[in-house]
Amino acid sequence: MSDIASAAVFFPEKAAVYQSSFQQVKPTSRLVLTLMDGSERTFRVPMRVGRILQADLDALPQSASEAVDYIDSLQRRVAFSYLVDVLSRRDHSTKEIQDKLKGQGFSPSSIESAVEKARQSRYLDDARFASYFVDERVRRGWGRIKIEQELQRRGVDPAEIPGYPEEFFDEQSDVERAAALLARKSIPENKPFEKLVRHLMSKGFSYSIARDAVQQRLCRDS
Template identity: 45%
Template sequence: MHWVPARVARSFEHDHPEPPCPYREAREALETRENKLCLAALTEMLGRRDYGAEEARRKLRHAGFRASAIDHALERAQELRFLDEERFLVSYIEERLRRGWGRLKIEADLRQRGSDPHMLPGYPDRFFSAEDDLERACAALARKAVPERNAFERLVRHLMGKGFPYRIAAQAVRIRLDEEESA
C-alpha cells in the first residue's frame, strides 16, 4: 500500500469525488497532485524567506511529502530560480555579518542548515577580512559593559561565542580595555 500525505489526500478527495478508479490511475493522479502541492508548499515557503536546498528538503519532508515529490519540487524551483543556493548563501552571510556574527558562527550555522559556503566563488575572502572582523568585534564590544573581574577572559569568551577567532577577539578586547583605561 502507498502512503499519502494528508494534504494531498484532502486535495485529491475534494477535487475527485468520482467513484473508485483502477489503482494505477489513482496512484498516478495522487503522485501528480503531490508533486503540484509540494511545489506549491515550497513556493509558499520561499515567499516568506530564502532557503538553502537541504533546509527546504528537510522542511518539506517534515510536512509529510515523499522524497520523489520533494526532488521534483526542488528541481523545478531551481529551474525557475525560485530556489538559488548561491543567492541564499550571499544574503544569509551578509545578514549575519550585519548582526555582528563572526565567520566561525556563520559557517557552523550554515553547516547545521545543510549548506556549504565554500561553494561560493571567492569565499571566504569575498566576505571576510581581518580588518572587517576586527571592526565588527570592536563594535560588538562597544555595546557590552566591561566586567569588573576577569574582564579580558569574559570579553574574549563573549566574542568567541559570536563566532570570532581567538586572535581577533583578543585583539579587540585589548583595544577596548586600553580605551577603558585611558577614559
C-alpha cells in the same frame, strides 16, 4: 490491478494535529482505496494533499493503477506549490526546503521533483541564499566561525560560495565588528580580558580577532 469500488480519506485526530505543532514531522492523512476484489490499498499523503483528494474524490481514476499515478502526480504538484509558498516568505537553502517538505509528509519522489523544478526555475539557488545569509549575519555582528557553522547546518559548504571568504571578510572589519559588540557590554570586574574574549568567541569570532578587539577596548578604557 482491480478497479476501485470506493475511496475514502481519513485525517488524524485533532489532538494529534495540535501536538504536531511542536514536532518536525506533521501527521499525515490516509487515502484508502477499496478494490473490486475486496482488497484495500492505503496511501499516506500530506494533509494538504488529503484535503484536495477529499474535496474531489470523483477525480480519482477508476483504475487502481491509474489512481496510483494520479496520487503521485498530485503530490508532486502540491509539493512544488508548497515550496513556492515557503520561498515567498524568505529564501531557503536546498536542505532547508527538503527538510520542510519531508516534515509535511511528502514522498521522496515528490520532494526530489519539486526541488529539481525549483532549481531549474531559479527559485532555489544555494549560492544566492548563502551570499545573502552571510551579508545579513555580518550586519548582525556575527563572526565568521559562527556564520560558517550555521551555513553547514543548512547544508551549504562555505567553500562553494563565489568569492568566499575574501569578498565577505577582512581582519580589520572583523575587529571593528567585534569592537562594536564590546561597546554594548560593560567591563567585568573579575578577569575582564578572559570573559570578554570568551563572549566574542561565542559570537563566532576567532581568538585572534577577539583578543585584538578586547585589548583595544581595555586599553581605551584604562
